[in-house]
Amino acid sequence: MYSQFRERLEQRLQVFQPQAAPSRLPPLPEGAEALRQALPSLSQLGLGEPLSVPASAFPFYGGEAAGQARLRxxxxxxxxLRHSGEGRDRLIGSEYSSKFSPWLANGSLSPRRVAAELRRHEAQAGRNDATQSLWLGLLWRDFFRWTLVRHGSALFRAGGVKATRRAPSQLDGRFRRWCLGRTGLPLVDANMRELAATGYLSNRGRQLVASYLIHDLQQDWRHGAAWFEEHLIDYEPASNWGNWAYLAGVASDPQRGRLFNALRQARAYDPDAAYVGLWLPELRHLPQQLRHTPFLLPQLQLQALNYPRLEQIPETWRPYLPRAA
Structure with a gap:
């Protein structure tokens, strides 16, 4: 379990300084020189130039230099990092979390360098909730990597590493609507559209949409993990599939799976519906108190907005509906 992993690791772990880059590399293998050629351009690969998305929470560039600059x-x-009260659960903006994951995922940034630099920061400025959160994020990353080493392909099965537990295995049109950001629940749809447009999603958003797919829509969690695999710019097999299995309750943790009250999450983490308005232009001009609950609108008005109606309102959402409802 993660708690045991963390406890044992923190008792004995020493983070050594990362090694400096070598001054020179060994010679290329014989015959390799003849195979060298320039990297293809995007047009040669059949791709257009990337378009910037102003609303993206990850407005950065790739590469080692960009990763090192972001770390600094x-x-x-x-x-x-000093505003520990404002954490990683925010949905809009680039500064609510480190955003190191894309560089870590493709090897442009070393987790050892991040850990060493974090310790240096704490030695000078002190530890707080934000620095501890960053450290725990690194531990979770390692935990999932070792989970994959230990359990191998079991992590990709419907029952995960808990072969005796059955997760939802059905797949129907609700999965497609989830992918397209057309479920009828605005906060879920906004997150799914941000993912499709930018390849990035906040930690809170990832947990929310995964929990909604698994527990509210009762769809096969593996298809959600595969959708993330296809779209995330920070995709790593262990972290992606490990997190999905954890939320589905089929990972090594004893919890059944994390079930979020989606409307409660909307009220807590997007109280003024700014995030929904940012990614769902069809709802942007609704009164603020209705942006999270357009399913309460008359059918004709909802059709005019070209937004789908939610199939069912769970009873657990009642406390978070507008009072007039």
Missing amino acids: DYLWASPA
Whole structure:
């Protein structure tokens, strides 16, 4: 379990300084020189130039230099790491979390360098909730990697590493609507559209849409994990499939699976419906108190907005509906 992993690791772990880059590399294998050629351009690969998305929570560039710059900025220049009360659960903006994951995923940034730099920051400025959260994120990343090493292909099965537990295995049109951001629940749809447009999603958003697919829509969690695999710019097999299995309750943790009250999450983490308005233009001009609950509108008005009606309102959502409802 993660708690045991973390406890044992923190008792004995020493993070050594990352090694400096070598001054030179060994020679290429014989005959390799003849195979060298310039990297293809995007047009040669049949791709157009990437378009920027102003609303993206990840407005950064790829590559080692960009990753190192983000590490320096976040730990030393940005005030975000010292504002421990404002955490990773925010949905809009680039500073509510480190955003290191895409560079870590493709090897442009070393987790050892992140850990060493974090310790240096704490030695100078002290530890707080935000620095601890970043450290725990690194531990979760390692935990999922070792879970994959230990359990192998079992992590990709319907029952996960708990072969005796059955997760939902059905797949129907609700999965397609979830992919398209057309479920009828605005916060879920906004997150899914951000994912499709940018390849990035907040930690809170990932947990919310995964829980909704598994527990509310009762769909096969593996298809959700595969959708994330196809779209995330920070995709890593262990972290992606490990997190999905954890939320489905088929990972090594003893919990059944994390079930979120989606409307409660909307009220808590997008109280003014700004995030929904950012990614769902069809709802942007609704009164603020209705942006999270357009399913309460008359059918003709909802059709005019070209937004789908929610199939069913769970009883657990009642406390979070507008009072007039």
